[in-house]
Amino acid sequence: MPVQDRTNEFKACVESIRSRSNYPKGSEAKQRLLQNGSAGRGGKGEFARMAGAIGKDIAETTRKLGKLAQLAKRKTLFDDRPVEISELTFIIKQDIAKINQQIASLQSYLKTQKTQTSGKGGVGKQVDEHNHNVVMLLQSKLATTSMSFKDVLEVRTQNMKESKDRTEQFMYSTASAATAAPSNSLLFAKQREDGRSSRNDVKGKGRANNDDLLTVDLSSAEEGSGRGADGFMQMQLVEQQDSYIQSRSTAIESIESTIAELGQIFSQLANMVAEQRETVQRIDADTIDIANNVSSAQRELLKYYASISNNRWLMLKVFGVLIVFFLVFILVS
């Protein structure tokens, strides 16, 4: 949804209303608004233009991505067009990077504009919010486009793997036909040339494609009995290419395993902390108990003390009675 610039319509409305009713009190406010519109119009128009351009680019990239998805879905064995696919992939990757840069520049432009026109007040704030929302929208659209690009690439890798398996099947079935072997290696030699030229454009995809063709070539080189020295040279070439790709894939696999290990360590950590949470809860309950016990013991002691100090009058009375009895006894005896 590209941003539409409707300032002209707004201006026309204002003019018509003004001509319809001569409104002296509100004319100043309208003048101010119009001026704001025309002054910021340069900036806002610029922003709208850039945002529109970005939206158009995103639409264009989505269209190309749709074409790439079509190409990648084909599962035929022989009519595969690796050159086109890799070129298209490269173009789309570059487009996405360019759109990313454009959005970043738009954001920085927005920021500079905000600092310039920060004293605008209410109207300026709404414009800023709108611009901000437009940038967010463009970013989310770009994100969805790159997600679908990733999906298309995954589909493509799967299809390539399947086609490689099927080609291997066919290779083993035609191995018995000795006359077919030389033509096979010729065919694959020609395909290898095409595969190499496609390497120009795409790093990951093209390389996997070349790997695909080259592994088939290796099997054909082994079986082609008539092409002794040639096959050996081809195998050497294949080994060289293969070793680079294999070393790259092993490095990436090791990274993947390291990340998996890290994940495990994190989950272990979480487990340990969860266990310790129980212990902490026990400690908490215990301390509360201790506080309660001590306070109630103190209460009891206070009661005791109070009772003692009150009780003394009664005890004095009891003592007094006893002493009187003693005196009586002595007087009697």
Place this chain on the structure above:
Amino acid sequence: MKIFSVSVLVAPPGSSATLLSNASDLSSFSFYQKGSVGEFMTFLSKTVAERTSQGQRQSVQENNYVAHVYNRGGKERLAAVVITDQEYPVRPAFSLLTKILDEFTATVSQTQYDPNPPSSTSAIQFPMITTYLQKYQDPRQADTIMRVQQELDETKIVLHKTIETVLQRGEKLDNLVERSTALSAQSKMFYKTAKKQNSCCVVM
């Protein structure tokens, strides 16, 4: 682990290669050797690029230098050569070559060296080549895969330390639990004794 020189050449199949852009770091050689070593390196780059067929990667060892070459071919028939010492890891060298070729085709238009390549390398402006040379002197930082691996290893070390700290925390928490249970029992006894004081016989 050093890179001595990086160069981009145009290598038409069958005929001789021409040097398009070159950057070298000969600081480890003495002043009098620099000239001859530089010439040797250009000669080695050209020879190796000529002997490598289109779309092929090779590593050639010569005395104690190793030349990694990637002849990309394609329309522009470009090739890139990097000369390093023997310790430099092979895979980042090749990824450096691919990166340089991509940048070169992106920045320098083909008309500058096709059909007739320029006589001197200063005619073609490609300053990125020196930045790449400097950056890739430490392959661990510059090459993405190695950098990611290194950061992951550091994170793993930090996590191990964290787990040890958590274990110690567990011990201390167990200690605290014991003490708090003991204290709780004692305070309960205190309370009972105080209560007994209160309700017992009417004491003097």
